Amino acid sequence: MENPEETINHKPLLKRRKLLLSALSTGLTAVAGPLHSQLAQTDAKVTKNSVQNRSDVGAQNSTLLTLFLCGDVMTGRGIDQVLSHPGNPVLYEEYMKSALGYVQLAEEANGLVPKPVSYSYIWGDALTELERRQPACRIINLETAVTRSEDVQEKAVNYRMNPENIPCITAARIDCCALANNHVLDWGYSGLAETLSSLKQAGLKTAGAGRNIREAQEPAVLPRGRGRVLVFSFGSETSGIPFNWLARENRPGVDLLTDFSPETVLEIRKRVTSIKRPRDLVVGSIHWGGNWGYQIPYAQQAFAHQLIDDAGVDVVHGHSSHHPQGMEIYKGKLILYGCGDFLNDYEGILGHEAYRGDLTLMYFVRLDASTGTLVGLEMAAMQMKRFRLNHALADDVLWLKETLDREGKKFGNWVELGADNTLTLRWA
Numbered sequence: 001m002e003n004p005e006e007t008i009n010h011k012p013l014l015k016r017r018k019l020l021l022s023a024l025s026t027g028l029t030a031v032a033g034p035l036h037s038q039l040a041q042t043d044a045k046v047t048k049n050s051v052q053n054r055s056d057v058g059a060q061n062s063t064l065l066t067l068f069l070c071g072d073v074m075t076g077r078g079i080d081q082v083l084s085h086p087g088n089p090v091l092y093e094e095y096m097k098s099a100l101g102y103v104q105l106a107e108e109a110n111g112l113v114p115k116p117v118s119y120s121y122i123w124g125d126a127l128t129e130l131e132r133r134q135p136a137c138r139i140i141n142l143e144t145a146v147t148r149s150e151d152v153q154e155k156a157v158n159y160r161m162n163p164e165n166i167p168c169i170t171a172a173r174i175d176c177c178a179l180a181n182n183h184v185l186d187w188g189y190s191g192l193a194e195t196l197s198s199l200k201q202a203g204l205k206t207a208g209a210g211r212n213i214r215e216a217q218e219p220a221v222l223p224r225g226r227g228r229v230l231v232f233s234f235g236s237e238t239s240g241i242p243f244n245w246l247a248r249e250n251r252p253g254v255d256l257l258t259d260f261s262p263e264t265v266l267e268i269r270k271r272v273t274s275i276k277r278p279r280d281l282v283v284g285s286i287h288w289g290g291n292w293g294y295q296i297p298y299a300q301q302a303f304a305h306q307l308i309d310d311a312g313v314d315v316v317h318g319h320s321s322h323h324p325q326g327m328e329i330y331k332g333k334l335i336l337y338g339c340g341d342f343l344n345d346y347e348g349i350l351g352h353e354a355y356r357g358d359l360t361l362m363y364f365v366r367l368d369a370s371t372g373t374l375v376g377l378e379m380a381a382m383q384m385k386r387f388r389l390n391h392a393l394a395d396d397v398l399w400l401k402e403t404l405d406r407e408g409k410k411f412g413n414w415v416e417l418g419a420d421n422t423l424t425l426r427w428a
């Protein structure tokens with residue numbers, strides 16, 4: 001650990017908490033700084049009505065494929081500090097000067113975190129759900145750089161995880177990390193380069209960021225059964241990604257969409273059709289929109305529709321919001337507008353409690369593998385506590401159901417609460 005002497009800022013707790021909203025991944029507050037792609041699982045036979053097996057061939061000759069999707073996985077900062085190889089804890093945030101401060105905040109809120117934690121600790125009950133459901137692909141938005149770089153960018157918040165802690169990602173057998181987000185370049189080009197090489201070395205596929213625009217635009221290719229899942233990762237300035245993070249021919253960066261225009265859709269269509277084969281499924285993972293609120297901007301909805309109508313995208317995997325947003329089934333295809341946060345060090349940070357950012361969802365998306373049509377969506381509700389994902393309590397699952405029902409109304413969908421607290425999407 002570098003700078004072990006660094007201590008947290010000892011301002012009075014209340015004052016710190018009052019100011020801590022700025023410590024969240026506040027996309028829109030980000031300020032542009034100076035800045036100069038294993039498990040080839042095969043489909044498994046399942047009996048009729050069985051929904052639990054890893055990518056399943058149905059009894060009626062239909063091939064089903066289950067994807068696990070979630071929102072932001074932020075294993076940097078406080079989380080990094082409780083893992084076996086904490087990186088330099090120094091922060092450059094206005095009110096917090098050490099990542100250890102976030103460990104303290106979480107412990108003050110929910111009790112001691114057993115340090116160091118095992119690499120699987122942070123996933124907690126999510127591992128049980130993954131084991132039970134055996135999704136064919138596990139896709140996350142990795143909301144942190146993975147680096148020791150000290151090239152801090154001028155932003156309100158900069159996330160990094162020590163590359164030696166990468167087993168905390170592989171512990172959940174994640175297949176693919178979407179990287180086109182507002183934190184992957186928090187530690188400059190050197191940080192991005194180390195992030196890419198570290199993930200690759202760990203056998204993780206990535207999309208959305210690269211050493212040049214060609215790499216940044218390349219989808220992650222996940223062979224599954226007789227087909228493949230292609231994951232494209234896009235970012236939008238609306239999530240707070242600085243415009244100068246846009247990758248160019250000779251400049252590292254992210255696959256940043258400059259707008260949601262038909263021209264942009266056409267350009268994505270060209271990229272999809274150049275690689276998509278008949279049995280492939282396409283996930284369009286997109287970091288867009290602000291952190292709080294349920295309103296889906298018309299531009300986002302229209303763009304999601306066009307991705308499905310014109311660009312060959314089968315699932316729109318949206319994220320950036322710190323809480324789950326509404327979902328839409330459009331022409332049989334799934335649009336997740338905002339998956340919400342999934343795993344982070346935000347415990348004890350006050351300010352938007354009404355949104356219940358501590359509650360997170362695991363999305364198990366069952367698709368007809370030949371058409372990409374949504375067959376079913378089950379969600380397992382989790383709550384982040386002591387830097388660990390725990391099954392959400394019954395009252396909290398009910399709260400999520402009511403929230404998703406409310407937000408689903410405008411899209412003609414609702415959620416059924418099962419006896420095991422599983423939330424199942426229903427649509428008209």
Ligand SMILES: [Zn+2]
Pocket residue numbers: 025027143181182183239287320
């Ligand atoms: Zn973000």
